[in-house]
Amino acid sequence: MPYAAQHLAQAPTRPEVDNLPGTTLLEFGTPWCGHCQRAQPFIEQALRGRGDVAHVKVEDGPGQRLGRSFGVKLWPTLVVLRDGHEAARVVRPQDAHTVAEMLPPPTSAS
Template identity: 85%
Template sequence: MPYAAQHLAQAPTRAEVDRLPGATVLEFGTPWCGHCQRAQPLIEQALRDRTDMAHIKVEDGPGQRLGRSFGVKLWPTLVLLRDGQELARVVRPQDALTMEQLLGADRPAPG
């Protein structure tokens, strides 16, 4: 499940996110957000072949606890997790390099 085109009908709880196994990209945004819409081709391209990584798209907004627990202020915000722990994040990605750097944070440093 490398790329999720739709937001979840119901966001997971923070406890559920903290228990996620392996690598996961949590994407916070809304379907009507212009920044989110513009970023989708970049996100889809970056995740296209990443079968080793889950992608969870969470609709964010006032009163949405999961986004607040991650300190989300702007959309889209993508948070890379490994076994529920945050490794890196990017806000409003503008290019493929930014997405590569985010997803590369899950790989061990060479040497």
């Protein structure tokens, strides 16, 4: 799955996220957040050619349960899940290398 430019219309539930197979980059933020906008090229670059990584972009904010369940306090927060379990996390990445480094090595299928 390629880089997702848009936030999901409706956030998945925590049980849905916990049951995601394979590797997923879960991104919490908002469309109007300057830090989130600045990180988009880094995220897109890190995911280029990574068909083995799903990108789920979730709009976060007050009252949003999924973000609270992950303890999100600053945007963007990127969480790498492997079969629904947190494997890595970075808050406000400053470059594509930081994002790419948190992902597992590419599989032969990507």
